[in-house]
Amino acid sequence: MVADSVAEAGHMAGRHAARVLRDAVAARGTARVLFASAPSQEQLLEELRTADVPWAQVEAFHVDEYIGIDPQAPQAFGRWLATRLFDHVPVDARLIDPSADPSAEAARYADLLRVGPLDLACLGIGVNGHLAFNEPYHWLVDDTVAVREIVLDELSRQQQVDDDCFASLDEVPTSALTVTVPQLLSAATVVVTATGAHKAAAIAGALDPGVKASVPASALQMHDDATLYLDPAAASTPATAEAGSR
Template sequence: MNINGIMKPLKTHFVERMSVHVYDDRGQMGAAAAVAVGARLRQLLQDSERQVRIVFAAAPSQNELYEGLVREQGIDWSRVCAFHMDEYIGLADTAPQRFGRYLTERLFSRVQPGRVELLDGLHDVDQECRRYGDMLRAAPIDIVCLGIGENGHIAFNDPPVADFEDLLDVKAVKLDEACRRQQVNDGCFSRLDDVPASALTLTVPTLMAGRELFVIVPGASKRSALTAALHDPISTACPATILRTHPGITMFTDREAYGL
């Protein structure tokens, strides 16, 4: 263990600009990621009197990160403005699969950020994209916590709709079937027909505009996508390949996802 009581990674190396840390299991991975995000958040809060702005992903792959963040001490969450990166279109307010609900239950209700801004997939789509984009552009995004989908997506930027030069901040997209199947594989929906066909998502440039990115990718189901993200040519065939170009990015993964 290191001085924070977190197990040392099995492997640490750089892939282009990305620092990659591989842990034995997803519990160790999530704990280490939470320590890193918590330390950065405390430093940002110490260095400035303004709110710190963070975008959070909503997915089972982030469970261990959020459990760890809840336990992190010395964070003045009242000075944090929290956003999330995607939401289904048309899914009822009461649906347990809504990403805003996931983040509220897993994180926001437990740490009480000073400001929480949720995407609403029940509003007029164009108006909601403009509203949320305006808020995101109002000040820099300090931290983005994200994962990688089984088809290589980041947020809901699936290969058919990902655009590295997107002029929009937030947009509506049709979800790739592989992306929708992942929601069933993750246990979020019981059948493919139950998964909404469209969603709102932050675009690739919006995510990449974050000053510091923390990428959390556990599990054997992500191995193919992770291998592509780390080693394939940078292209929208695997949208996550673009992450390798970010100047302030750290990846946390586990043995199963990495293939160690």
């Protein structure tokens, strides 16, 4: 779905997410949701902060976290989500601990995710087509592990600098824990928000028919209830987007 602006794309996605959470609580008494942490999610989270959602019945997770970062650092994804949503609503937020042993933490978080069904995943798409931190060629469509330790692609790390999260590439951590693609797509509904001309090539790759190892986001094609919310720049062809960004 192509919105008129970046803000409208995010708010539309937020309204969609709120409906899913309300419906899950109405049907089952609880809801479980995964959140991505990225600038593309700002308006979605803003919408959710004031939405009519029974947050006390919602259990929230995040999709990835840097290994070794201070949990209170503003770049830590759990902290980023807390400042934008978790600190403002009475949600049960289950965060990845970046200071823990990575193998043990991956296993702990996988166990938490698998306690029950996931109703919703709110995701973005990276400039290299990553989904969470599942990097090109380093993900499995049939992965049996729910959370993995991964080495970050340099493009993913550079994106963090370009998004003004870090001052230089040297400051960006080189590894992270990520929820794997099959676990992400186990959510009953997937709401994806991607904006900006710099995402156009990744969006085109994700939508080009066929699941491709080079574009993890192409796995979204396998989901029966996945909706993409884009602004015009992200929805344009890569050549058009490149010209428009000059």
